[in-house]
Amino acid sequence: MFDKSIIIITPWFGGFAGGAERLARDMARELNKRGVKTFVFTTCCSSPFVNWWHNDYEPGVCEVEGIETRRFSTGNVREPYDAVINKLRGGKPLSTQDEHDFFKYGINSPDLVSALGEYINDDYELIALPYFHGLTHSVINEYPRKISLVPCFHNEPQFYWNATERLLNNAKHIFFNSPEEKQLTISRYGRKVGRRIVESVVTGVGVELAAGNGLPDGELERLPESYFVYAGRKDRGKNVHVLCAWFHDYATRFNHNTKLLFIGEGDKSLIPTANHFIDFGFVSESKKMQLIKQSKAVINLSENESFSIVTMEGWLCGVPSVVSAACPVTRNHVRRSNGGLFVSNKDEFCLALNYLEKNETLRRDLAANGRRYLAREFSFDVVLSRYLHELAAN
Amino acid sequence: MKILIDGQTLLTPEINRGIGTYFKNIVENILENDFTNDFYLTTVPGPHLDNLSPWARNKLSIVDSDAYEICASSLNQRDLCELYSKAIKNDIEKLGIDLYWSPNALMHNVFLPTRQTERCAFAATIFDLILLVMEKEYAKHLPAAALTAFKDKLKQLESEFDLYLHISRHTQSDFMSALAVQDKKHIVTPLAAKNAYQPYPFPKTPSANEYVLYAGGFDPRKNMDRALEAFAILQSRHANNPAIRSTDLLIACHMDEASEIRMLNRARQLRLDGKVRLTGFVDDDALVRLYQQARCLFFPSLYEGFGLPLLEGLACGLPVAAANTSSLPEVAGEFANYFDPYDVNEMAQSLYQALQAPVDYLSKLMRYEYAKDFSWQKTAQKTLEAFALFE
Numbered sequence: 001m002f003d004k005s006i007i008i009i010t011p012w013f014g015g016f017a018g019g020a021e022r023l024a025r026d027m028a029r030e031l032n033k034r035g036v037k038t039f040v041f042t043t044c045c046s047s048p049f050v051n052w053w054h055n056d057y058e059p060g061v062c063e064v065e066g067i068e069t070r071r072f073s074t075g076n077v078r079e080p081y082d083a084v085i086n087k088l089r090g091g092k093p094l095s096t097q098d099e100h101d102f103f104k105y106g107i108n109s110p111d112l113v114s115a116l117g118e119y120i121n122d123d124y125e126l127i128a129l130p131y132f133h134g135l136t137h138s139v140i141n142e143y144p145r146k147i148s149l150v151p152c153f154h155n156e157p158q159f160y161w162n163a164t165e166r167l168l169n170n171a172k173h174i175f176f177n178s179p180e181e182k183q184l185t186i187s188r189y190g191r192k193v194g195r196r197i198v199e200s201v202v203t204g205v206g207v208e209l210a211a212g213n214g215l216p217d218g219e220l221e222r223l224p225e226s227y228f229v230y231a232g233r234k235d236r237g238k239n240v241h242v243l244c245a246w247f248h249d250y251a252t253r254f255n256h257n258t259k260l261l262f263i264g265e266g267d268k269s270l271i272p273t274a275n276h277f278i279d280f281g282f283v284s285e286s287k288k289m290q291l292i293k294q295s296k297a298v299i300n301l302s303e304n305e306s307f308s309i310v311t312m313e314g315w316l317c318g319v320p321s322v323v324s325a326a327c328p329v330t331r332n333h334v335r336r337s338n339g340g341l342f343v344s345n346k347d348e349f350c351l352a353l354n355y356l357e358k359n360e361t362l363r364r365d366l367a368a369n370g371r372r373y374l375a376r377e378f379s380f381d382v383v384l385s386r387y388l389h390e391l392a393a394n
Numbered sequence: 395m396k397i398l399i400d401g402q403t404l405l406t407p408e409i410n411r412g413i414g415t416y417f418k419n420i421v422e423n424i425l426e427n428d429f430t431n432d433f434y435l436t437t438v439p440g441p442h443l444d445n446l447s448p449w450a451r452n453k454l455s456i457v458d459s460d461a462y463e464i465c466a467s468s469l470n471q472r473d474l475c476e477l478y479s480k481a482i483k484n485d486i487e488k489l490g491i492d493l494y495w496s497p498n499a500l501m502h503n504v505f506l507p508t509r510q511t512e513r514c515a516f517a518a519t520i521f522d523l524i525l526l527v528m529e530k531e532y533a534k535h536l537p538a539a540a541l542t543a544f545k546d547k548l549k550q551l552e553s554e555f556d557l558y559l560h561i562s563r564h565t566q567s568d569f570m571s572a573l574a575v576q577d578k579k580h581i582v583t584p585l586a587a588k589n590a591y592q593p594y595p596f597p598k599t600p601s602a603n604e605y606v607l608y609a610g611g612f613d614p615r616k617n618m619d620r621a622l623e624a625f626a627i628l629q630s631r632h633a634n635n636p637a638i639r640s641t642d643l644l645i646a647c648h649m650d651e652a653s654e655i656r657m658l659n660r661a662r663q664l665r666l667d668g669k670v671r672l673t674g675f676v677d678d679d680a681l682v683r684l685y686q687q688a689r690c691l692f693f694p695s696l697y698e699g700f701g702l703p704l705l706e707g708l709a710c711g712l713p714v715a716a717a718n719t720s721s722l723p724e725v726a727g728e729f730a731n732y733f734d735p736y737d738v739n740e741m742a743q744s745l746y747q748a749l750q751a752p753v754d755y756l757s758k759l760m761r762y763e764y765a766k767d768f769s770w771q772k773t774a775q776k777t778l779e780a781f782a783l784f785e
Contacts, residue, residue: 001597001755035597376679381686385595 002388005037007119009128009147011107011135014064015046015056019309020130020152023177026206027127027387028067030380036388040069041116043109043135052107053078059111072112075134081105099163103134113138120146125391127175131167132158140170148173148391150203152306153181160188168193173390174200177307180328201390206380207312209289224278226357227259228322229295231288232310234266234279238302239324241270244277246301250350251276258357261295263288293317296363297340297356301349303327312378315339315370320363322352336377339370395430395492395785398457398485398514401437402504403497409445412702413521416561416585417497418445420519423774425453431781434489436482457485479507486514493517493784499551502540506547509554515784517557519583522699522720523548523568524615531614548573557780559583561700562721581780584725585700586768590678593711593758594686604637605644605671606745607688607712609681609703610695612653617694617717617735618645619660624694624741626664631742638749643692646684648675685710690748693717694735701725709765711758713751715744725768729761 010024017025024040031038044055057071080101087094094102112135119126120143128136130152140147149171153159168174168189176182179202186197228247234240240262247260251274262271262279271277280291292298298314301324305311311330314321321340323330325348334340341352356363376382403409403417425433435454437443443451459481486494491514499506499518509516525532525544533541551558552573558580560566566580606625610616625643632638643666649657654672661670676684685691691707693716704726707714716722717735731751733744751757 002595003597030600031596033600372677379683380600381594381596381683388595 002036002392004123004125004391005039006031006391007039007041007116007124007126009041009112009116009126009135009139010130011043011133012045012047013040013042013069016048018048019307020132020150022309023150023152023205024129025065025067026380027384029065030206030384032067034384036384038067040064040067041112042069042071043074043107043112044071045074045107048107070115072109072115075105075108075110077105079105094161096162099161102158103137103163106134108134108138110138113142116143116147126172127387131164137163137167140167144170145172147171148175150175150177151181151185152177153185154304154306155184156304159184165189165192168197175387175390176200176202177205178202178329178332180332181306183328201386203386203390204378204383205307205309206383207309207316207374207378208380209316223291223294224257224259224261226255226257227261227278227295228353229261229263229292229298229314229319230300231263231292231298231313232266232300232302233264234262234268234270236267236270237304238300240266240301243299243301244270244272246346246349247276247299247353248272248274249346250353254350254354255357258296258353260299261291263291289313289317292319295319297322297353299353300324300330301327301343302330305329308333311340312370312374315367315374318364318367318371320356320366320370322349322356333373337370337373339366339373341366395781396432396434396490397781398434398436398482398489398491398494399454400482400494400496400498400504400507401435403501404437404442404445405440406501406503408498408501408503409442412585413498413501414445415588415702416519416521419586419588419770420497420583420774420777421454422447422450423770424777425450427771427774428778431778434485434491436485457489459485475505475508478505479510482507483510486511493557493781495519495781499555500544500547502543506550508550515557516555517559517781517784518551518555519559519561520551520565520569520699521561522565522697523572524697524699526572527568527697528615535614551575557581557784559777559780561585562724564721564724565699579780579783581776583773583776583780584768585702585705586770586773587702587705587709587765588678588770590682591685591706591709591765593709593762599687601687603640603642604689605642605687606690606692606749607684607707608643608645608692608694609647609685609706610645610693611647612649615696615698617696618657620735620738620741621692621694622657622660622664622666622670624738624745625669625692626666627738627742628745629666629669632746638746641689641749642669642671644671644673644684644688646673646676646681682710685712688712689753690715690745690751692745692748693722693730694733694741695719695722696735698722704730705765705768708761711753711761713748713753713757713761715741715748727764729764 008024008028012021028038028040044057045052046056053076055073059071059073061070084098084102126147128139128147129150182202259276259278263283265282271279297320299322300310303324303326305327308330311321323334323342325331325342325344331342334342343349343352408414433454434457436457438458493515495517497519498504552575560582563582690713695717697720701722708729714730716726716730718732731744731747733740
C-alpha cells in the first residue's frame with residue numbers, strides 16, 4: 001500500500017484551468033479522496049495571461065478547492081526572458097544559453113525550488129508539470145532523479161530544445177499522457193536518453209464527470225434544434241479557423257439550420273460572422289455539460305493534442321466525437337474506443353457530420369463505446385493506480 | 395491426443411455468467427499450458443468467437459457444422475439432440491478424436507450428445523447438482539420437463555461418460571452419492587478469480603457511503619430475502635453505531651423490472667429505504683471496481699457448486715460473511731465468517747463480525763494471497779493431467 005505523501009509542483013494553481021493545471025488539480029483532489037495526502041506547490045502568479053513576475057497572491061499556505069496549496073513568490077528578473085521572446089519573434093535561432101534563459105527567467109520561483117529541499121526524502125514523492133515552463137525545469141534539474149515529470153509534450157519547437165533532453169535525464173519517473181506522446185518522445189530522445197523513456201509508463205489522464213455535474217436538465221436559454229459543439233480555447237493552434245471554414249461549408253451544403261456552438265475563452269475574432277456560429281464564451285462546467293449533452297457531437301480538429309480531455313467530454317455526456325485524422329492522439333482515442341469519427345478533409349468532415357446528424361442510434365452507440373473506453377482506461381482509479389504503482393516501485 | 399471441445403456455451407447467454415467465465419478461462423489456459431495435444435472446438439463461425447482471444451482462436455481448430463448452430467435455439471427436442479449427437483460422432487470418427495469434452499454438460503440450454511461411438515473417451519465438467527439437491531424448492535419454480543431433462547442428462551452422464559471434472563470436492567461428493575459412478579475417473583478442478591481482482595490500491599475509497607456487497611441473483615438458492623432480513627436486523631441492532639448506520643447493501647446482479655420492484659418493496663417493509671442499492675447488470679470491469687470499493691462481501695447462498703464470488707472478494711482483500719453450506723467452506727477456508735443461511739439472526743451477527751474485521755494492508759494482502767492460490771493455470775494443468783489418463 002502506498003504510504004507516502006505527494007507534492008505536485010505546477011506554475012499556476014487556482015486562478016487558471018489549462019490542461020496541465022486541470023490535470024494537477026484533478027490528481028491532487030482524487031488522490032486526497034483516496035487517502036493519499038497530496039499537496040500542491042505553486043507560485044503566487046495567478047495565470048499565464050498576467051504578469052509572470054508579479055505576485056497576485058500572498059506567499060504561504062492556503063486551500064484551493066479543498067487542496068492544501070503552498071504558494072511561493074515568483075522570480076523577479078524578466079529581461080533575459082523578454083530577450084529570448086524577441087529573438088523567437090524575429091525568427092532567429094536560439095543558443096543553449098537562450099534556452100536556459102527562457103526557462104530560468106520565465107515563470108519560476110527560486111523560493112519554491114529551495115523549499116523543496118526539505119521534502120526530498122522517503123516520506124514524499126514529488127511530481128512536476130508541465131515541461132513547457134521554467135519552474136518544472138528548475139526543480140527537476142536542481143534535484144536530479146528525485147522529482148518525477150509529467151511532461152505533457154506537444155510536437156512544438158520547445159520539445160526539440162536541448163533543455164528537454166536534460167529534463168528527461170534528470171527526472172525520476174516520466175509519466176506520459178498518451179502512447180502517442182511517448183512514441184514522439186522515443187523517436188526524438190530514445191537514443192539519447194535511453195531505455196528509461198521506453199520503460200516509462202503511460203498513465204493517461206483521469207476523466208470522470210465531476211460530482212454535482214450529474215447532468216441535471218437545468219434551465220438553458222433557447223437552444224438551436226440541431227447543433228454541434230466545439231469546447232476549448234479559440235486558438236489557431238487548435239485549428240479553430242479550419243473548423244469554421246469546414247463547418248460553413250457543411251451548413252451551406254447540407255443543413256442551413258444546423259449550428260456550431262463554441263464554448264470557452266480565446267480569440268473571438270476567429271469566429272466568422274454568420275448565423276450558424278454561436279459563441280457562448282466561458283460557461284460553468286455544469287452548463288458546458290448540459291450544452292454538450294444536447295448536441296449532436298463534440299468536434300475537435302486540433303492536430304496537436306497531448307491527451308485531449310475535450311474529446312472525452314462528449315462521451316461523458318452521451319454524444320460522439322469528431323476529430324482530425326491528422327492528430328495521432330485524438331484519432332487513436334477514437335479508433336481504440338470506436339467512440340466517434342475521424343476526418344482528414346472538408347468532404348469527409350461534411351459527410352461525417354451529416355451521417356451523425358441523421359443517425360440518432362449511431363450517435364448513441366458511438367458515445368456508449370466511448371464511455372466504456374473511458375471507464376476502462378481513464379477512470380481515476382485506473383489512472384492513479386498507474387502512478388502509484390510506478391512511484392511505489394522504487 | 396486429439397481433444398474435441400464442445401463449444402455450445404459460446405452461443406448461449408451463459409457465456410457472460412459464471413459458466414462462461416469457466417469456459418473462457420479454462421480453454422485459454424489449457425491452450426497456453428499444452429504443447430503436445432491438438433484441440434478442436436465445435437461451433438460455427440461468428441462474433442461469439444470473439445469471447446476467445448485471437449491467439450486462442452488461432453490455436454484451436456474450429457469444427458464447423460450446421461448441427462452445431464442448432465443449440466442456439468435452446469430447444470431440447472429429441473430429434474435435434476439426435477442430429478447434434480450424430481454430428482459429434484461423425485467428427486470424432488472423421489478427425490480421429492481421442493477425447494470429447496463437454497465443459498457445460500448439465501446446462502439447460504445445451505445438448506449432451508449421446509455416445510454413438512467407442513472411438514474416444516467422453517469427459518464432462520460438473521458444476522453442481524442444484525436441481526437434484528434442492529429439487530423440492532426448484533419444483534415450485536421450474537416446469538416439470540426441465541427437472542426431467544436434468545435427470546435424464548444425469549443418467550446419460552452416469553452410463554456414457556468416462557471422466558468427470560468437478561469444480562469442487564463438494565460437487566464431486568454430491569455427484570458420487572447420487573450416481574453409480576464410483577468406478578469412473580473423477581478429478582477436482584477448482585475455479586479461480588481473474589487477475590483483475592486485486593485489493594483496492596489506495597488507502598481508502600472515494601465514495602461517501604460504505605457498502606456491503608452482495609453479488610447474488612434472484613435464483614431462490616441465492617437466499618436474497620433472508621439476506622435483506624439479516625441486513626435489516628444488523629441495522630436495527632446497531633442503530634447507534636454510525637459506521638453501521640451509514641453502510642448500505644449493494645446488490646450487484648442482473649434483474650428484471652418485476653424483481654427490482656419486489657426487492658425495493660421488501661426493503662421498504664424492512665425499513666431499509668435508501669439503504670439498498672441495486673446495480674442491475676454490470677460488466678466485468680465495473681464489477682471489479684464494485685468489489686474493490688466494498689467494505690465486505692456477503693454471500694448467503696443456500697447451495698453453490700463452487701462460489702466464485704467468495705474468491706473474487708478475497709482476491710480484492712475483502713472480509714467475507716458466507717453461508718456454511720455446500721462448497722463455500724471449501725473455497726473460503728479460514729478466511730470467512732460462516733453462518734447458517736436459514737438463521738437470519740446468525741447471518742446478521744456474522745455480517746457484523748465481517749464489518750469489524752481488519753482491512754489494513756496486511757490483512758487484505760493475506761486474503762489476496764489465499765485467493766491467488768487458486769489459479770486458472772493450475773486448474774488447466776489438472777484438467778490436462780486428467781485428459782492424459784486416456785492417452
